Amino acid sequence: MTAGSDGADGAWVLGIDSGGSGVRVALARADGTARSAPAVSSSPAVTGADGIDADSLLALALPPARALMAAAGAARVDAVCVGAAGMASLGGDLRARLPEALRTALGVRSLALAGDAVTAYAGALGLRPGVVVAAGTGMIALAPAADGGGWRRADGWGHLLGDCGGGAWIGRAGLEAAMCAHDGRAGGSPALLAAARERFGPPESLPGQLYPRADRPAVLASFAPDVGRCADRDPVAADILRGAAAHILRSAAAVRPGPGPVEVALAGGLFRMGEPLLAPLREQAPLLLPDATLTPAEGDPLDGAVLIAGALRRGAPALPDDRALLTLMHWSDPSDDAS
Amino acid sequence: MTAGSDGADGAWVLGIDSGGSGVRVALARADGTARSAPAVSSSPAVTGADGIDADSLLALALPPARALMAAAGAARVDAVCVGAAGMASLGGDLRARLPEALRTALGVRSLALAGDAVTAYAGALGLRPGVVVAAGTGMIALAPAADGGGWRRADGWGHLLGDCGGGAWIGRAGLEAAMCAHDGRAGGSPALLAAARERFGPPESLPGQLYPRADRPAVLASFAPDVGRCADRDPVAADILRGAAAHILRSAAAVRPGPGPVEVALAGGLFRMGEPLLAPLREQAPLLLPDATLTPAEGDPLDGAVLIAGALRRGAPALPDDRALLTLMHWSDPSDDAS
Missing domain, CATH: 3.30.420.40 (ATPase, nucleotide binding domain)
Structure with missing residues (x-):
């Protein structure tokens, strides 16, 4: 574990925004003190009979995420928020497979799976009511x-x-x-x-x-x-x-x-x-x-995903967790600490 | 040539209505004195990159047409009207290939290719203005x-x-x-x-x-x-x-x-x-x-196709020929008479 991801202030979080035209990824400090420019894929995640395909999203999101981590000197990210168009109705495969995949690949301890309307909300209003x-x-x-x-x-x-x-x-x-x-x-x-x-x-x-x-x-x-x-x-x-x-x-x-x-x-x-x-x-x-x-709006859905991931690292975002539109997950004993 | 298709009064004509749910065919005397019940296909003609596929329409229309002819004792039909949804924009293959195919298969001397709005017009109003x-x-x-x-x-x-x-x-x-x-x-x-x-x-x-x-x-x-x-x-x-x-x-x-x-x-x-x-x-x-x-409306598009085919046998229907919506063709020297 690097110094940078040691404490709450230095921890890294990742925002992922999956939309109809592509997947965008940004890495940031959980406390908001630093943020990367967005990395953008050239194609969108594939939607199949089971909804948005988790493998396809991971293939588009992980390489740029690892590149951003390498550039920032981050060995792992503590929290990720994935915002996706169609999460409520087409997010079954993401809900089933992203948690384990992101824990294994990035050492993630907290994960938020959000509809793009929720990341748009957080991007537009932050965590204020409205x-x-x-x-x-x-x-x-x-x-x-x-x-x-x-x-x-x-x-x-x-x-x-x-x-x-x-x-x-x-x-x-x-x-x-x-x-x-x-x-x-x-x-x-x-x-x-x-x-x-x-x-x-x-x-x-x-x-x-x-x-x-x-x-x-x-x-x-x-x-x-x-x-x-x-x-x-x-x-x-x-x-x-x-x-x-x-x-x-x-x-x-x-x-x-x-x-x-x-x-x-x-x-x-x-x-x-x-x-x-x-x-x-x-x-x-x-x-x-x-x-x-x-x-x-103050920011866009990727800004919202980064904001939710940061709030998640610090506890829980002041936004309702209702499964269809926003699912929050925490693991108290991350697998990579046990290894 | 049978007695039934010898003169104008005894000649047989065929109406074909190609729509989204299937192809319907009816055989009638040119003078309107007799008409078969409609024969209906269970599937519609295929639409491909070249528009409505002529082979597919023929495969659905010719077997019932021949069955109706056999039942009526008609050796040939003198005039056919094919009404098809999308004839104006998707009728290229039909315009290119139906004339020769219908001359060869049925001995047709006159052919009308019509948009389904035109056969709907003729079915609804006959040949009256409106x-x-x-x-x-x-x-x-x-x-x-x-x-x-x-x-x-x-x-x-x-x-x-x-x-x-x-x-x-x-x-x-x-x-x-x-x-x-x-x-x-x-x-x-x-x-x-x-x-x-x-x-x-x-x-x-x-x-x-x-x-x-x-x-x-x-x-x-x-x-x-x-x-x-x-x-x-x-x-x-x-x-x-x-x-x-x-x-x-x-x-x-x-x-x-x-x-x-x-x-x-x-x-x-x-x-x-x-x-x-x-x-x-x-x-x-x-x-x-x-x-x-x-x-x-007095009748439906198949009625209109039969009516147009009958009028075509007797000369030309009092409806505008404008290529996109209604194309009329006559052959003065039918190939089967020369053979």
């Missing part, structure tokens, strides 16, 4: 329940059942309005039709470009910035974003702990759209989400 | 252009780009409202949540049931009848169907030949829902589709 709205291609709102006994979530059901107000939702509404204008149907938007033509080519070619792809939600979401750009001169685009903002606020309202003042952090790439979405959020918040302070 | 709205899982409106030079279509862009007001659109809106109620978001429908629970089980299991399937639009559309059943007591469901009816009327309005009186035929399985959809159609038609008479 609500996070995480919006990229999808959209989910999350908050610790008022009684501390778990998480309350709203939406996050994917592009055919919800994710209302997220990138794919906005992009799909925009493309519907574009095709409407193309057909000469009432309610269409010539501005969105022009934007769709610019991004995708002839409108008739859109079905052939979209339906055969596996990443249809991402294709739809790629049009959301165009809807944002049209909003200041096109009433249909402005209406779509007003609707998206209303959905986002209603989801936040559904999970807020109570009627009192609450901080609502806006996390995820969708909010990079800026004023076209932020203005209707501010406008409608007094009615749909009263007494809320809307704030930009 | 507008057809074909709504099942999807939704498309079609009418001959006022100048007779082609077809005007509106929507039919699939469940992520349009098909607004169709079965998948209604079902998706209903499931969104169900999940909304499940989360405690404003705007949800407890009645639709109860209906979703009854059809699909626990709401949390819905993403896992829906997203891995290839027939997602059909799964969504399977919930449309539930939305219909809730409409008389649930304002959210009623609102969804009012919106669907408005979309259907706007699509019909976009393709109508002009401002004068027009017959609009409602074709496809969606209208079996009855009053929950028909009532808002009637209510909003005076505003969104003035001077239109809404009528139920």
Whole structure:
């Protein structure tokens, strides 16, 4: 054991963020005094019939983790937090196999397995109470329940059942309005039709470009910035974003702990759209989400994973452990101490 | 050549309807004096990288066609109409290979290759002028252009780009409202949540049931009848169907030949829902589709294919030939007469 991982202050922790585009890893001191730059894999972990594949995640996360440890002179890490998109529904293999694998490979004593909404929460708000709205291609709102006994979530059901107000939702509404204008149907938007033509080519070619792809939600979401750009001169685009903002606020309202003042952090790439979405959020918040302070997220889900791992090393993070969204594990007698 | 296929009156024609659930075939006299019951395949034609596969369609259509011919004592058929879902965008292989194959196999002298919206039109309206709205899982409106030079279509862009007001659109809106109620978001429908629970089980299991399937639009559309059943007591469901009816009327309005009186035929399985959809159609038609008479379809796309084949045998159907949606072919010197 190196001096660096000897005491609580000097111990190392690892954050892992597994998302649709890749796996990101960062090494940090448990007390937050130092942190590496993120190491990023070029491909995402594979999802099979058993959900997210643990071997595939380990193959992408361990080499960069070992490289970061070598560079920092860390012989082991005391705590790891793995945040993964789909942890609740697709995390069975991770829950079954990561604990032993990470103990063996890195000498880990504490492990947190979190949904990416939980790491987004911690990245956005730290361990403060509040609500996070995480919006990229999808959209989910999350908050610790008022009684501390778990998480309350709203939406996050994917592009055919919800994710209302997220990138794919906005992009799909925009493309519907574009095709409407193309057909000469009432309610269409010539501005969105022009934007769709610019991004995708002839409108008739859109079905052939979209339906055969596996990443249809991402294709739809790629049009959301165009809807944002049209909003200041096109009433249909402005209406779509007003609707998206209303959905986002209603989801936040559904999970807020109570009627009192609450901080609502806006996390995820969708909010990079800026004023076209932020203005209707501010406008409608007094009615749909009263007494809320809307704030930009402080950090991203990898920041959140590092923060949770650090808190875990020091005891337990002040966040609810409810198995589906956040599972915490500690081993009092690590195997590598016995060897 | 048998006596039965000798003259125009005694000639035999064949209708083929290729859809998502299978291939249906019917044999009839060109003059309409006799028609077989439909023969139905148990699987649909395969769609590959080149679109709908001609060999696969022939393998499903020719054996029942030959059985019908044998039963009727027909040695050959003079005209065939093949209607296929996706003919416009996925019909390349059919256009390239069906003509020669059907001439060789059945002695065909005239062939029509039609989009299923065109056979739906002919099934619904015969060869009369008007507008057809074909709504099942999807939704498309079609009418001959006022100048007779082609077809005007509106929507039919699939469940992520349009098909607004169709079965998948209604079902998706209903499931969104169900999940909304499940989360405690404003705007949800407890009645639709109860209906979703009854059809699909626990709401949390819905993403896992829906997203891995290839027939997602059909799964969504399977919930449309539930939305219909809730409409008389649930304002959210009623609102969804009012919106669907408005979309259907706007699509019909976009393709109508002009401002004068027009017959609009409602074709496809969606209208079996009855009053929950028909009532808002009637209510909003005076505003969104003035001077239109809404009528139920007289027949289905297979009826339309038989009708087009019969008209083709007698000359040419009074429907626009525009390559993408309807291609007509005649051979004045059939190869089997030369042999």
